[in-house]
Amino acid sequence: MSLSHLLVFVILSLVLGRIASARWRGRFLLAASGLAMYWLQPAIPIRHLDFWLPTATLALSVLVWASTAPGVEVDEDKRCLQQRQNRITALTLGGLVLVIALLRYTQPLCCLTPTIPPAVHQVLLALALAAGIGWAARRISGRRPWLHALTLFLLAAFVVLKSEFLAQAASSGLRLLNGQPTATASALDLRWLGFSYVAFRLIHSLRDRLDGRLPELSLEEFIIYILFFPAFTAGPIDRVQRFIQDLRRPFRLGLEDALAAGRRLLIGVFNKFVLADFLAIIALNAVNATQAHATGWLWILLYAYAFRIYFDFAGYTDIAIGLGGLLGIRLPENFDHPYQKPNPTLFWNSWHMTLAQWLRGYYFNPLTRSLRMIKQGQSSLLPLPLIIFIGQVTTMLFIGLWHGLTWNFAIWGLWHGLGLFIHNRYADWSRPRLAWLDERPGLKRLSELGSVLLNFHFVTLGWVWFALPTPALAWQTLLKLFGG
């Protein structure tokens, strides 16, 4: 998201927040989010793919809604009304896609997408196909095998996009289909904007439907939740149960809300476009890691990376929360001074909080629960430390691989998984032994300060794996940081 995008979004949000009546708020948010998705999508060298990927996001969202929406409503009038509203939403979405496609005829003013959209007959065919699949999905809505299959499909798409080898192969295939040369195929061709976050929201909806926790949502509400433009590209990953409360709440932007949102936006803009962008100049990367000739300066580059990644991500979150505030949606916090935390557990409770909470809810807790259920007689077969180890290490491995299927991200995940486990064991061991510190407040404060510094350096050294492309370079850099 650039500053020009942001300026347009702020103006749009101010207008929507101020003038949209309760009746039209949903429609406006739906249209704005849909248009923003196409507008933000970066250009892709595969012909028309920068149109098809946002369209696929939209189609997937409709498909998941159709698959998770409850069955027949008992009240006939209510059912008719709902069906009518959903039909209008579906037509609005189809119309939106068609209008974006028709912009190809407005050259040179064309287009909302970075390149010219495909021919209209192709778009109409795709819309018909999506409508057909949606209709079929509606017939089998709520069936567990189907919901599992959709979850697996999303995970598979995720694996393809995050794996350089598979993404490049997919790019070659798409180029072949398009009659474009395959020699220049690259994993970067599949830059599907927002998919990482969309996939989390969709899987969350599918899981909650399976567990019977998904609230009843209209198509309009569901699409706004999935594509909500302030949080589309970089989160936070809100829960639909919370999001929908704000969406259904009548809202008219007042001065107080506008100022609070404006303050948050300013903080976000400063963090992202001033601090993070300036720190990017000196942040550790694959080139300067080999060029730095002095250990001290290499530490500076690494610290710059640590703060750059924080200000960049936290800045985006502030911007999302600020824009959400203008629209009456209170997006959840994603960061809470993570570098001031004294241990890895608290760090992960305050860094990318919504992702950590998502994984805790949908992976860590179910996994550890099921491991505890493996019993031998009355007691659990696996010792508790082993269950914690498996849970923490695999959760962090998952978070690592979410950034990309590479050895470095895997090692970064393991680094944190092991850090969490070691801290967990140490905390159990030290709690009774260090109780006397409570009576020595000065010493306790000093110990806490030491813990913060230690934890900050643990996290910062972990960034070496994250920032550099190969394990060999990361290891070499780590050695260099300690004078090697």
Add this chain to the structure above:
Amino acid sequence: MQNVSARRVLIKALLIFLAANLLFPVFSSSPGKGAEPKASPSLYNFVFPGRQRLPYGDQPDLAYNLSLFDLDAMFASHIIAAPKAEDEYRVVLLGDSSVWGFLLEPQDTLSAYLNAAGLSLAGRQVTFYNLGYPTMSVTKDLLLLEHALAYQPDLIIWLVTLESLPRDKQLSSPIVQHNPVPVRTLIETYALDLDPADPALENPSFWQRTLVGQRRPLADFLRLQMYGVMWAATSIDQYYPPSYDSPQSDLEADDSFHGLLPPTLQASDLALDVLQAGVQMAGEVPVLFVNEPIYISQGQNSNIRYNFFYPRWAYDQYRQVLLETCQQKDWDCLDAWDLVSLGEYTNSAIHLTPAGEKLLADQISQVTFKK
């Protein structure tokens, strides 16, 4: 939060923003303001080592360097801004990209080789400072000299070549165009044969001098400070492409030079008055002019042209004009035009390899000592 206080916050913020913008031109040292060199705050020579050459770079993310036009900030980032030792004999080198050291690492530039020679003069350690800057215009050199004099040089070595002397080149350098007020002052003070009303020297408007108008120079200043970290960490200050083309050897059969045709190049066609202004500006500080080495092609049409820049007739007459001017005005001059052999040029007819720079450094140090 009360609505009333919220409105006050907005009004106050607006007023502060307006005041900051309106007052900025008054207190800023932006290029549009004045001609006098001023000390600029800088982290160089304090937190980071000073740069060995002036900031210049088209690819900042790769070069860890950038082109900016704030001369005060540029000089403050240079090692010359560090305090001068009592036993130091300070020599500044002026010139174009060949002096700056295009494609050369800092230890391979002309000034580096001169420093490596470990010269001393009357018990004082001779230290050479690279104040070359990659564009060809002696007016640009004069502008830099004006700033350099604030750093107490004991000798000025000014490398020139014909391409930096035509009248039409004088105001074409971006750094000249972005410093219109000091350049105009130079033109008026030294009665240079240049047009102070030239459109290239357009004064920044009031709005361009406000805080908002000056956001790019301010950002450049901050980026220069940030790149200090990279300079300190890597000692890299330019991007070295993995390969480049050698100077053009086969030349076109074109004997024109900046619109001039044979047979005669007049002294008045060249900005020798700018060199004279430099000598006058330097006052007691001696100036040595060096006609820098050029690539002498042996390819197609090399009977017409020496290289991409110069037809033979123009360059030969330029050397004659320079020699006569040096004799008439009693300037110290060194003609090194054919000092460096063909193989010691990198990507242009004036850019030397490390070996070429070393050869030139040896020649200059001999002349410096002789004088």
